[in-house]
Amino acid sequence: MNPIAAIGSTFLEFLAAVGRLVLFTASAVSHCVRPPFYPRILLRQIIEIGFYSLPVVGLTTLFSGMVLALQSYTGFARFSAEGAVATVVVLSITRELGPVLAGLMVAGRIGASMAAEIGTMRVTEQIDALTTLSTNPYKYLVAPRILAGVISLPFLVLVGDIVGVFGGYIVGVYKLDFNAATYLQRTIEFLEPMDVISGLVKAAVFGFLVALMGCYHGYRSGRGAQGVGAATTNAVVSASILILISNYGITTLFFSQ
Amino acid sequence: MTDLPKIRIRGLCKAFGANQVLRGLDLDIAAGESVVVIGGSGTGKSVLIKCLIGLMEPDAGTIELDGKLITGLPPRQREAVMGRFGLLFQNGALFDSVPVLDNVAFGLVSAKGRPMAEAKRTAMEKLAQVGLGADVAAMYPAELSGGMRKRVALARTIATEPDILLFDEPTTGLDPIMGDVIDQLILKCVRELGGTALTITHDMTSAKRIGDRIAMLYDGRIIWVGPAGTVDASGDEYVDQFVHGRVEGPIAFATRRH
Numbered sequence: 001m002n003p004i005a006a007i008g009s010t011f012l013e014f015l016a017a018v019g020r021l022v023l024f025t026a027s028a029v030s031h032c033v034r035p036p037f038y039p040r041i042l043l044r045q046i047i048e049i050g051f052y053s054l055p056v057v058g059l060t061t062l063f064s065g066m067v068l069a070l071q072s073y074t075g076f077a078r079f080s081a082e083g084a085v086a087t088v089v090v091l092s093i094t095r096e097l098g099p100v101l102a103g104l105m106v107a108g109r110i111g112a113s114m115a116a117e118i119g120t121m122r123v124t125e126q127i128d129a130l131t132t133l134s135t136n137p138y139k140y141l142v143a144p145r146i147l148a149g150v151i152s153l154p155f156l157v158l159v160g161d162i163v164g165v166f167g168g169y170i171v172g173v174y175k176l177d178f179n180a181a182t183y184l185q186r187t188i189e190f191l192e193p194m195d196v197i198s199g200l201v202k203a204a205v206f207g208f209l210v211a212l213m214g215c216y217h218g219y220r221s222g223r224g225a226q227g228v229g230a231a232t233t234n235a236v237v238s239a240s241i242l243i244l245i246s247n248y249g250i251t252t253l254f255f256s257q
Numbered sequence: 258m259t260d261l262p263k264i265r266i267r268g269l270c271k272a273f274g275a276n277q278v279l280r281g282l283d284l285d286i287a288a289g290e291s292v293v294v295i296g297g298s299g300t301g302k303s304v305l306i307k308c309l310i311g312l313m314e315p316d317a318g319t320i321e322l323d324g325k326l327i328t329g330l331p332p333r334q335r336e337a338v339m340g341r342f343g344l345l346f347q348n349g350a351l352f353d354s355v356p357v358l359d360n361v362a363f364g365l366v367s368a369k370g371r372p373m374a375e376a377k378r379t380a381m382e383k384l385a386q387v388g389l390g391a392d393v394a395a396m397y398p399a400e401l402s403g404g405m406r407k408r409v410a411l412a413r414t415i416a417t418e419p420d421i422l423l424f425d426e427p428t429t430g431l432d433p434i435m436g437d438v439i440d441q442l443i444l445k446c447v448r449e450l451g452g453t454a455l456t457i458t459h460d461m462t463s464a465k466r467i468g469d470r471i472a473m474l475y476d477g478r479i480i481w482v483g484p485a486g487t488v489d490a491s492g493d494e495y496v497d498q499f500v501h502g503r504v505e506g507p508i509a510f511a512t513r514r515h
Contacts (some may be wrong), residue, residue, distance in 0.1 A: 025481075032361050047462055117354075120353070121352075121353075122354075123349040124348060125346045125347075125348065126306075126351075126352055126353070127351050128312050128346070128350065129344075129346060129350035129351075129352070130352075131312060131339070132312070132339060132342065132343075132344045133364040133365075133367050133368055133413075133417075134336060134339065134364070134367050135367040135368075136370035231400060255258060
């Protein structure tokens with residue numbers, strides 16, 4: 001094929017893919033706010049995302065907080081600024097690491113599972129069966145997962161923030177010999193409500209993106225095991241990239257002067 | 258039977274890219290009649306059923322139900338029409354994540370708006386109708402054999418008591434005895450519901466058992482229609498080749514699935 005034609009064809013395919021995603025998103029969001037709702041499925045998804053992801057998110061943020069305390073101590077010691085360790089840990093965790101790490105972990109765990117489940121339903125005609133039984137698949141499958149993602153991720157991040165700060169506290173107090181009361185005072189002293197709120201807003205956006213990508217790629221899954229496998233991979237990769245891109249955007253919105 | 262067919266299909270066309278699957282298909286099905294469409298793999302039998310029930314929109318042609326056009330309807334009206342159909346999917350398409358009883362009760366709750374308790378009672382009756390007991394009701398689809406899955410799927414299809422029953426390859430993948438069991442159940446259910454049935458299959462034994470009439474789909478069109486009893490001596494070389502399973506003949510089988 002002519003190279004220019006190949007570039008043009010790829011660009012058109014990209015535009016078509018963006019168009020499909022935009023249409024899917026618009027339809028999914030509109031079904032999130034229009035009845036009928038499926039509260040039992042929503043609750044099941046909230047438990048699946050919010051409760052069963054707790055160990056993964058907890059462990060990730062715990063060790064991130066610990067490493068952060070250790071690394072910032074060794075760095076700041078060069079400038080005799082060890083006292084800033086607690087502040088650095090709490091701000092890094094609440095503003096960035098908590099939401100981003102939780103988002104990425106949930107993308108791996110939940111995004112993949114959503115894509116695989118919905119993809120399998122597509123391949124085995126279960127989605128067609130839903131339609132023939134007068135049930136809109138967007139309302140039954142997509143909307144509860146997106147709502148659950150938006151509701152659960154902030155909760156997970158809040159827990160992750162606390163666990164991450166606690167990880168920093170353990171290293172600070174028991175390994176680096178900080179005074180416990182001083183460490184806690186430094187943690188609270190410079191923490192502002194906006195630091196936590198921005199992290200929770202990020203979490204809600206990341207939850208939306210993870211669920212959206214999981215549902216979108218599952219819904220458009222190709223035939224057979226290979227199609228479902230590709231959908232799973234695409235869901236995790238696209239959700240992870242979108243999390244990192246949107247993280248920059250939200251940070252700019254909240255903190256750029 | 259009245260002169261007005263229950264289902265009238267005219268000039269139905271459907272293509273997937275450059276692959277023209279249906280090329281102006283015409284078919285009439287009278288009320289209370291059971292028609293079986295036979296044809297090789299990849300000839301568009303499933304596409305026909307999906308266009309009929311509204312899972313696919315045809316590129317051209319019309320489908321009338323009781324004299325009313327049902328192609329190109331707005332989504333809400335189309336949903337209402339869809340509620341009059343019951344489709345038995347080829348592989349059952351049972352919902353993996355819920356038990357058998359909830360699968361059968363699903364349509365009663367979602368399509369008919371019945372309370373869950375009442376829907377489950379009816380679902381138990383439908384399971385009994387297809388020869389399954391209470392022990393199966395609590396099982397998940399993954400725990401069932403192929404024949405049991407088909408029975409559960411049949412119970413789900415008839416649970417909402419639809420006007421028109423569509424069966425997509427009902428005996429595919431089953432042993433001959435279980436195939437006979439499913440055919441008998443289909444006949445019993447159609448008779449009890451008094452509905453109109455359209456079955457697509459390439460299982461000739463099943464076709465002759467289920468159908469009042471048999472239609473042969475080839476090259477995107479119905480090329481022969483006749484009473485089920487005459488299919489073995491149709492006089493049509495395409496039908497003869499298919500019915501007798503001969504390699505030599507005018508039929509060149511497509512290999513692509515839609």
